[in-house]
Amino acid sequence: MRMSVGVDLHKGQFTVYWRGEGGNEGRFALYGTNEHGYRGFESQLMEAVNGGHEVRVAVESTGNTRYFKGRVEKLGIEVVVINTSKFKVVNQSVKKTDRHDAATIAEFLEKDMLPEARLCSADSEELRRLLKARRTLVQSIGAVKNQLHGMLLSLGIETKKGSLQSKKGRRRVLSVLEEQGLAGVAVKPLIETIDLLDQQVKVLEKVLAERVAGDRMVELIMTIPGAGLITASTVRAFTDDISRYEDPKHYASHAGLAPWVQDSGQRERHGSITKRGPEELRTALVQIVVGMVRNSRKTASFRLMQRYAMLKQQKGSGRSIIATARKLSTVIWHMLTKDEEFDPLRMTDAAVRKTAKEMRAAAVEVA
Numbered sequence: 291m292r293m294s295v296g297v298d299l300h301k302g303q304f305t306v307y308w309r310g311e312g313g314n315e316g317r318f319a320l321y322g323t324n325e326h327g328y329r330g331f332e333s334q335l336m337e338a339v340n341g342g343h344e345v346r347v348a349v350e351s352t353g354n355t356r357y358f359k360g361r362v363e364k365l366g367i368e369v370v371v372i373n374t375s376k377f378k379v380v381n382q383s384v385k386k387t388d389r390h391d392a393a394t395i396a397e398f399l400e401k402d403m404l405p406e407a408r409l410c411s412a413d414s415e416e417l418r419r420l421l422k423a424r425r426t427l428v429q430s431i432g433a434v435k436n437q438l439h440g441m442l443l444s445l446g447i448e449t450k451k452g453s454l455q456s457k458k459g460r461r462r463v464l465s466v467l468e469e470q471g472l473a474g475v476a477v478k479p480l481i482e483t484i485d486l487l488d489q490q491v492k493v494l495e496k497v498l499a500e501r502v503a504g505d506r507m508v509e510l511i512m513t514i515p516g517a518g519l520i521t522a523s524t525v526r527a528f529t530d531d532i533s534r535y536e537d538p539k540h541y542a543s544h545a546g547l548a549p550w551v552q553d554s555g556q557r558e559r560h561g562s563i564t565k566r567g568p569e570e571l572r573t574a575l576v577q578i579v580v581g582m583v584r585n586s587r588k589t590a591s592f593r594l595m596q597r598y599a600m601l602k603q604q605k606g607s608g609r610s611i612i613a614t615a616r617k618l619s620t621v622i623w624h625m626l627t628k629d630e631e632f633d634p635l636r637m638t639d640a641a642v643r644k645t646a647k648e649m650r651a652a653a654v655e656v657a
Contacts, residue, residue: 293338296396297349298388299323299358304349305388306331308338309396316396318389323354328361335367348399350374351407356415375566376405410530417501417527421520421570424494431487438480442467457485498523507532510625513632514618515588516581521574525622528571532627538620545571547616563612575615575622583611592637594618 291311298305304327306319319334321327338345347362348370349355359369372395398404410418435454442449442463453459460481467477502508502523511522535541542548546567565572579598582589589595594617601610625632 291343292400293343293345294396294400295335295345295347296392296394296399297347297358298392298395299349299352299355300388301354303327304331304358305392307389307392307396308334309393309400310343311400316393318392328358332361332365335362335365339365339367346370346399348372348395348404350377350395351409356409359409370399370404371407371409373405373407408534410527414527414530417498417523418570420494420498420501421524421527424491424498424520427487427491427494431484431491434480434484434487438477438484441477441480454481454484457488460484495519502526506629507626510629510631511622514578514582514622515585515632515634516583517578518581521577521581524570524574525578528568528574529622529626532623535623538623541623542616542619543567545575545619547572547575547612547619563616572615575618576611579611579614579618582614588634591639592634593639594621594637 293311294309296307296309301323303320303322306321307316308319309316319331321331335345335347346368349358350372351374355371359371362369377398395404409415438454439449445467447467449463453463464478464481499519502519505526507526507529508519508522511517511525512519517525529541529544532541535544539548543564544567546565546569547563549563582592582595583598586595594614597617598610598614601613605613621632621637624630
């Protein structure tokens, strides 16, 4: 006899609905997300298994789903992770209670009608943690710098944006303040805080570099002009497995760069990008495009950049960068799928490619 277990998982507790086959033996239970609560739930699961039930568990994708899934799967029990964005019955339910959600999940699990989400690999999860920690530190540095700029302005000193960028520059500012007797007791601690945070960022970046050393996906992405260690690692972490996306459109959709479409009757309307994918991946792709724009001496001949320049005149810089990032996601999909490095020659016009090939052939003949 099958038993479908619907779980509404939260930070401090989770509500469970135990549903027997055909809706029989339905009952609710509440457990804490601590060792005692997990062990109590696992004990109930094993009682059902030992009682001859074929047990399946379903849970929505949340921050602690991976831990929950890992514990249950160690018991040899299947866990279905729900794609929350596609499971609108729970998301948009008028009756929004933990019990109702758990019962609904169990009912749909029994009927095999749950849209499943795929959790990323453990390696990608670790990369995401490192990148998130680094981003938090960088954001903290920015906040302290802004506070310091404001404090200096209140003392009648206008500083340039880059004057606090390096440790040497910060020491220069502090020295000037001390000479004028304006350093006070608040400025020096802020500068020391920036130094400390900056040091921790460098430590994380070193760990990150060691972590991705020899990673083929990172190596491929870093062959793109404008891509660095952080952006390449971010694309790798939030792409995880390129084979999950059957074509470039699905990959662009995963990144949230696909345009919103509404098709009703004979009318089809297109809107802005959906932004439904991971923000980190979308931001990394945009940053690579910005890097390509800044590296114009190498990228000016690329069709991608020529299209960007044309769009910029029509739609402005912001929209043009987003559109170019979407095109770049197509390039990256092909690179990762075919295991090929970025080829600048293939990004140029046919006439330029022909000339380059002829020059290479001539060089070979001379040699």
